[in-house]
Amino acid sequence: MLNQLITFLDSSPSCYHGVDNLAKRLAAEGYTALAEPDHWDLQPGGKYYLTRNQSAILAFRIPARQPDRFILAASHSDRPCFKVKENPELETEYIRLAVERYGSMLMSTWLDRPLSIAGRVLVETAEGITARLVNLDRDLCMIPNLAIHMNRKANDGYAYNPAVDLIPLTGSLATKGSFSRLVAEAAGCRPEEILGHDLFLYNREKARVWGADNEYLSAQALDDLQCAWATMEGFLQAKPGPAVPVCCVFDNEEVGSGTMQGADSTFLSGALARICAGTGMDYRRAVAGSFLVSADNAHALHPNHPEYADATHRPAINGGIVLKFNANQRYTTDGVSAAIFRKACRMAGVPTQTYCNRADLPGGSTLGNISTAQVSIPTVDVGLPQLAMHSCYETAGTKDAGYLVRAMATLYAMDLPQVN
Numbered sequence: 103m104l105n106q107l108i109t110f111l112d113s114s115p116s117c118y119h120g121v122d123n124l125a126k127r128l129a130a131e132g133y134t135a136l137a138e139p140d141h142w143d144l145q146p147g148g149k150y151y152l153t154r155n156q157s158a159i160l161a162f163r164i165p166a167r168q169p170d171r172f173i174l175a176a177s178h179s180d181r182p183c184f185k186v187k188e189n190p191e192l193e194t195e196y197i198r199l200a201v202e203r204y205g206s207m208l209m210s211t212w213l214d215r216p217l218s219i220a221g222r223v224l225v226e227t228a229e230g231i232t233a234r235l236v237n238l239d240r241d242l243c244m245i246p247n248l249a250i251h252m253n254r255k256a257n258d259g260y261a262y263n264p265a266v267d268l269i270p271l272t273g274s275l276a277t278k279g280s281f282s283r284l285v286a287e288a289a290g291c292r293p294e295e296i297l298g299h300d301l302f303l304y305n306r307e308k309a310r311v312w313g314a315d316n317e318y319l320s321a322q323a324l325d326d327l328q329c330a331w332a333t334m335e336g337f338l339q340a341k342p343g344p345a346v347p348v349c350c351v352f353d354n355e356e357v358g359s360g361t362m363q364g365a366d367s368t369f370l371s372g373a374l375a376r377i378c379a380g381t382g383m384d385y386r387r388a389v390a391g392s393f394l395v396s397a398d399n400a401h402a403l404h405p406n407h408p409e410y411a412d413a414t415h416r417p418a419i420n421g422g423i424v425l426k427f428n429a430n431q432r433y434t435t436d437g438v439s440a441a442i443f444r445k446a447c448r449m450a451g452v453p454t455q456t457y458c459n460r461a462d463l464p465g466g467s468t469l470g471n472i473s474t475a476q477v478s479i480p481t482v483d484v485g486l487p488q489l490a491m492h493s494c495y496e497t498a499g500t501k502d503a504g505y506l507v508r509a510m511a512t513l514y515a516m517d518l519p520q521v522n
């Protein structure tokens with residue numbers, strides 16, 4: 103199972119590739135692709151998925167017997183990285199690429215390592231416009247550090263300026279024009295046929311398992327591809343249950359979710375309404391009885407900085423699924439949703455742990471409360487424990503994704519307990 107996760111991580115250098123890999127997995131399992139502009143003819147026992155903008159995906163099954171509710175999981179496909187600007191070639195004594203920050207990354211991690219470019223291009227064809235996924239898949243760029251001799255304060259906490267310090271080098275002046283030629287080659291078209299692009303830098307380092315007992319997994323975008331993969335795998339492994347199982351992966355969590363393919367959109371609510379219309383469920387009654395797991399990675403106790411963890415909330419790598427709590431509801435978990443999720447984990451034999459910010463640290467947020475504003479369902483915020491969140495090479499455990507697979511497979515098949 104760990105090898106499948108590693109293959110997924112290594113073949114998902116952009117949100118588009120991640121969603122494409124999930125779609126291919128669903129198609130291979132016999133799921134029918136639906137399109138939002140089409141009429142949907144949903145059948146009892148049917149298995150379906152749909153995508154939006156190629157960067158968000160939602161899969162569901164219609165039970166053979168009349169359902170009356172949903173059990174859902176939500177995660178995100180995007181990661182903090184650098185987006186390549188339009189007309190990116192900057193010409194000085196070198197050719198560099200103009201890029202823009204996407205999300206809040208740990209900037210220093212992008213320096214001094216081979217980088218490449220992946221995403222999608224929009225190609226003009228005889229039939230119209232085709233979106234093609236591209237991965238230049240070669241060591242193409244580097245963001246070189248300034249030598250210590252020129253920046254004696256580099257080790258005293260340096261403030262990187264993204265407009266100066268973080269511009270990737272791609273070649274000598276003689277390589278001018280290479281960017282559009284290489285992208286066109288990867289897309290199988292001529293440069294002048296490219297009408298648009300959404301291209302991102304990615305780290306060329308493959309996922310690695312390491313540690314004295316091979317207990318750690320490092321890779322890019324563990325936040326949140328680890329949860330996207332594990333919730334989808336749990337969805338696929340779940341036995342039939344009374345509810346409609348739904349697995350959703352949104353885009354743009356790292357920039358606030360407020361896009362048409364983000365959690366703050368109609369993607370989920372629209373699909374749920376159409377599933378209700380196609381199965382005879384009452385939308386409001388179905389939603390009222392449903393349950394959502396918002397799965398986005400959590401901070402493990404840091405080996406060098408234990409002081410940032412709360413006194414009684416110190417998530418351990420390979421210690422199990424982390425339930426996230428916040429009194430101000432930046433995480434949606436409350437007593438009720440925690441109880442339901444813990445019951446599923448007990449049934450699955452999966453360990454759980456808890457996360458809470460230190461009372462004097464604000465902490466982050468995730469897509470649970472944003473999704474809940476669109477579709478108001480009891481929600482639990484969970485994640486897998488990891489280190490170095492938003493580095494371009496993050497570290498987690500080799501066991502925790504398997505725990506989430508088992509927990510979700512159990513939860514999806516459950517007759518949800520009534521809380522009286």
Ligand code: CO
Nearest residue numbers: 325326398399
């Ligand atoms: Co995340």
